[in-house]
Amino acid sequence: SAVISQKPSRDICQRGTSLTIQCQVDSQVTMMFWYRQQPGQSLTLIATANQGSEATYESGFVIDKFPISRPNLTFSTLTVSNMSPEDSSIYLCSVVGGQGYGYTFGSGTRLTVV
Amino acid sequence: AQSVTQPDIHITVSEGASLELRCNYSYGATPYLFWYVQSPGQGLQLLLKYFSGDTLVQGIKGFEAEFKRSQSSFNLRKPSVHWSDAAEYFCAVIGSSNTGKLIFGQGTTLQVKP
Numbered sequence: 001s002a003v004i005s006q007k008p009s010r011d012i013c014q015r016g017t018s019l020t021i022q023c024q025v026d027s028q029v030t031m032m033f034w035y036r037q038q039p040g041q042s043l044t045l046i047a048t049a050n051q052g053s054e055a056t057y058e059s060g061f062v063i064d065k066f067p068i069s070r071p072n073l074t075f076s077t078l079t080v081s082n083m084s085p086e087d088s089s090i091y092l093c094s095v096v097g098g099q100g101y102g103y104t105f106g107s108g109t110r111l112t113v114v
Numbered sequence: 115a116q117s118v119t120q121p122d123i124h125i126t127v128s129e130g131a132s133l134e135l136r137c138n139y140s141y142g143a144t145p146y147l148f149w150y151v152q153s154p155g156q157g158l159q160l161l162l163k164y165f166s167g168d169t170l171v172q173g174i175k176g177f178e179a180e181f182k183r184s185q186s187s188f189n190l191r192k193p194s195v196h197w198s199d200a201a202e203y204f205c206a207v208i209g210s211s212n213t214g215k216l217i218f219g220q221g222t223t224l225q226v227k228p
Contacts, residue, residue, distance in 0.1 A: 001160075031214045042204060042218045043158075092157060096214050103148060103216060107157035 002027050006093050006106030013083055013113050020079045021109045023093030028073035031096040034066070037108070038089045046091075049076040083113045116141045116209045120219035127195050128227045135190040135222050137205030146208040147188040148216065149179055153201045161203075164188060175199070200226045 003026040013019050023032065032049040047055040047068055055068035070076040080087050093106040117140045127133050139145055146165050150158040162173025169181040179190045188205060205219040 006157075033215065035216075042220050043216075044218075045215055048213065048215065094216070103160060103163070103214075105150070105158040105160075110155075 001104045002029055002095050004093055004095060004104055004106035006109060008109055009107060010110040011112070013111065015084050015113055017083055018079055018081045019083065019111060020077050021091055021093075023076045023078070023095075023106055025074045025095050029095040030073075032070060032076045033094040034068060034076070034078045035092045035094060035105075036089045037092065043092065046078070049078075080111065083111075085113045087111065088113045116207060116217050118205050118207050118217055118219035120203075120205055120222050122222050123220065124223045124225070126225040126227060129197050130194050133190075133192045133195045133199070133224070135203050135205075135224070137188045137190065137219060138186050139188065139205075139207045140186065141207055145188075147179075147181060148206040148208075149173065149177070149188075149190050150204045150206065151175075151201050152204065152221075158204065161190070195224075195226055197226045197228065200224055 005024045007022045011019055034046040035043045036046050037043045045058050046061045046066055047057040049055050049068050049070040051070045051073055065081055067079045088111055090108045090110050092108045095104055119138045121136050148163045149161040151161050152158050161177045162171045162179055164171045164181045171179050177192050179188055181188050203222045206216045209215045209217045
């Protein structure tokens with residue numbers, strides 16, 4: 001399965017600022033996703049990162065708040081904009097491998113907004 | 115709409131005892147099912163997955179799961195639990211075979227008593 005490098009692993013940010021999270025994969029993948037895990041909760045899909053086009057957002061998530069880029073088949077970024085304490089969560093990148101059956105997750109970015 | 119239910123929020127077992135974590139899904143077509151484990155402060159690790167074929171699936175770390183279509187279940191089992199198995203366990207289903215988006219259950223926290 002693919003190996004994912006996600007950066008940063010954790011950060012503490014001031015409210016009103018923005019943080020960009022990077023997801024680098026060691027091989028080309030067909031699909032990339034961004035998930036949020038709020039404290040003590042399960043995972044919720046934020047969006048599907050589409051290569052060369054705008055991301056597809058799930059209900060409750062908007063591009064202005066969570067802009068996503070995917071310039072190629074191995075890299076994506078998620079930005080959490082104008083942060084508030086409610087954005088404190090773990091953000092995880094996930095990919096589906098070339099054969100379609102490898103749903104692999106990055107180690108996550110633990111974000112604390114103060 | 116597709117959904118996943120993990121009825122047990124918290125389970126405690128003694129080390130060496132057997133384990134079964136329950137998962138029920140709601141999905142009209144043939145589901146793609148997954149079990150993930152998340153250790154404290156870590157990302158998600160795939161334990162096993164079911165796409166088709168043999169309904170008893172073997173995974174890593176001695177885990178197995180059985181797909182029962184008649185019961186809409188995909189329960190995770192391990193014959194003898196080790197202290198290192200203490201973690202959060204998530205069952206997930208692909209919401210659509212075309213999108214590849216994972217829908218997660220609420221998670222089950224496993225505590226292992228010495």
